[in-house]
Amino acid sequence: MNFIEEYGYWGLLLFCLLAATIVPISSEGAVAGALALKMKALPVLIWASVGNILGTVVNYFFGIWIGQKWVEKKITKSTKKAYEIAHKYGWWSLLLSWLPIIGDPITIAAGVLRWNFFLFSVIVFSLRILRYYALIYLLV
Numbered sequence: 628m629n630f631i632e633e634y635g636y637w638g639l640l641l642f643c644l645l646a647a648t649i650v651p652i653s654s655e656g657a658v659a660g661a662l663a664l665k666m667k668a669l670p671v672l673i674w675a676s677v678g679n680i681l682g683t684v685v686n687y688f689f690g691i692w693i694g695q696k697w698v699e700k701k702i703t704k705s706t707k708k709a710y711e712i713a714h715k716y717g718w719w720s721l722l723l724s725w726l727p728i729i730g731d732p733i734t735i736a737a738g739v740l741r742w743n744f745f746l747f748s749v750i751v752f753s754l755r756i757l758r759y760y761a762l763i764y765l766l767v
Contacts (some may be wrong), residue, residue, distance in 0.1 A: 639674045693739070
């Protein structure tokens with residue numbers, strides 16, 4: 628929480644961006660911490676959402692970059708499971724992209740599978756914003 632306290636909304640954005648990648652940190656905790664620091668709800672929603680959305684964009688293009696190599700190595704159990712879900716259920720799997728642990732690897736799998744970025748954006752970005760909205764609504 629010191630990071631967010633020291634850097635404010637920019638710190639929240641960066642923290643949520645990293646949390647959307649495979650870095651094992653909780654953006655929900657960062658949002659709760661920002662609210663506990665008396666940061667205003669609407670800017671917290673906006674900055675956290677932008678950061679998390681940028682993280683999913685990084686994941687998508689990382690998936691394109693690493694491509695089939697990622698599938699062959701199946702880096703971790705959660706990434707293997709995410710790819711299997713994405714491959715089996717197609718676009719429907721993006722509805723799980725907001726979930727902790729499996730959601731971020733699904734956004735990487737979308738890049739590996741080279742799904743349409745516009746459709747990816749509409750689904751994933753909306754769910755990320757709704758997740759933070761619901762969290763902030765419950766905490767404020």
